[in-house]
Amino acid sequence: MASNGQTETATLVAMLDERAAVNARLVLVADGQQWRLHHAQVTLDDAPSKERAWRYSTASFLELSLPGSTAAALLRGEEQDIHGVRVVAPGSLSSTAFVRRLRGQEEWGRETTRWPRTEWTISRDTSVPQNGYDLLVGDGPSFLNFDQALSAFLHQRPYDSTTNRTDLWRIVQPQRAGWFSKITIGPDLLTAVVDGENLASAVLEVSWAAGNQIHSLDGAGSYSFALPDGLAHDSLLMLRREDEWLDWRSFPAPAFGRARDASVVWEQPGPELDLLLANGEGQHLECKREVPEGESRKKMLKTIAAFASKDGGTVLIGVQDDLQIVGLSEQSNVDKQTLQIASMIRDNLEPVPAYESRVIDHDGKKVFAIEVSGGGQMHAYRNGQRLEFYVRVGPNTVPARHHEIAAGFQQAPTATTF
Structure with a gap:
């Protein structure tokens, strides 16, 4: 089974060629009198593909089942007639593709699946003139521009900066032998609920620094591990067959500013908060005793902007600077505070970062968490008419230097990406 690294493009061509059919999503842009391939996403799956066709004067979006030989020819750079149009594919691709094997519920490139998968990507030549930003009106939903149409077609999600990928080809192979549902x-x-299509000889293992436990599987179902001392830091839950992993989850201190894994349910919120506080305030954690006012509110908003501009982070309200958990006051209206914080972020940060707010219960005390995602672009705090940029240095939020701001904007996608 493929692992992280590189794969010869010729190997992918052969893989496609030997399949009777593949499910494909093709994004095409008008190039004179022909249609140039802008992005191809191919899924090596026996499940039938639904069919969609959005056609505009400058772009077309097609979802259909293709003969494997047709997909292979496109990958070789050969022109093909598809769905009534002549598709021109770049013929000077890289000789290798980047390969990554992902566990279940792992997001990469805005894609998440319940089961593990292997993905191969090949980058496009970004020096080729790309599609413009005109309104798209035609035989399909109307969109403000190409970026919005691309995000809706590939992800069924609103456009944001992470849509601007540079991959020309994305080949996905689901790995449904076994996974955690x-x-x-x-x-x-x-307790782990295991599902899968081939669980013969598979075992379930939970391991930590001081030891491990292993269960043999009788097939799909629910399996439990007794944890007399609770879940240890850096525990690893592994579904494997001999030396091959089928699916896994790790449980370090909670990932700061990351979307929470929808398959994991914590029924011990106290220990979860203890893990979050284990390393104290720092690069990814800020604590506030209560919803701040005045200058303290500005500081919190600047910290949220700094989190969003880099790797993300979490603001905990109801925790003192010395990490003592005091909780929200009994008079606090959580729904009102949620709306208040949302308004603060919306009115003072540009662009508005992705974040999730939730309440964590701890020994009868409520702590409000604002989990900010890192978005790969700079986010600014609006100070009157001036935009200010900040970064996180250890436990401190400081003004960003010119080179840090420049680097942040260089990483962010621009209109020339497409």
């Missing part, structure tokens, strides 16, 4: 972590018990 649900994991529940309690104070003294971990």
Whole structure:
């Protein structure tokens, strides 16, 4: 099975060529009298593909089942007639593709699946003139511009900066031998619900620094591990067959500013908060005793902007600087505070970062968490008519230097990406 690294493009061509059919999403842009391939996403799956066709004067978006030989020819750079149009594919591709094997529920390039998968990507030549930003009106939904149409077609999600990928080809192979459909972590018990199409000889293992436990599987179903001392830091839950992993989850201190894994249910919110606070305030964590006012509010908003401009982070409200958990006051209206914070972020940060707010219960005390995602672009705090940029240095939020701002904008996609 493929692992992270490089794969010869010729190997992918052969892989496509030997399949009777593949599911494909093709994004085409008008190039004179022909249609040039802008992005191809191919899924090596036996499940039938639904069919969609959005056609505009400058772009076309097609979802259909293709003969494997047709997909292989496109990957070789050969022109093909597809769905009534002549598709021109770049013929000078890289000789290798980047390959990455992903566990279940892992997001990469805005894609998440319940089961593990292997993905191969080949970058496009970004020096080729790309599609413009005109309104798209035609035989399909109307869109403000090409970027919005691309995000809706590939992801069924609103456009944001992460849509601007540079891959020309994306080949996805689902790995459905076995996966975790649900994991529940309690104070003294971990329960994993396992599903899959080939679980013969598979075992389930939970391991930590001081030891491990292993269960043999009788097929799909629910399996439990007793944890008398609770879930240890840096525990690893592994579904494997001999030396090959099928799916896995790791449980370090919670990932700061990342979307939470939908398959994991924490029934021990106290320990979850303890893990979050284990390393104290720092690069990815800021604590506030209560919803701040005045200058303290400005500082919190600047910190949220700094989190969003880099790797993300979490603001905890109801925790003192010395990490003592005091909780929200009994008079606090959580729904009102949620709306208040949302308004603060919307009115003072540009662009508005992606974040999630939630309440964590800890020994009868409520702590409000604002989990900010890192978006790969700079986010500014609006100070009157002036935009200010900040970065996180350890536990401090400081003004960004010119080279840091420049680097942040260089990483962010621009209109020339497409």
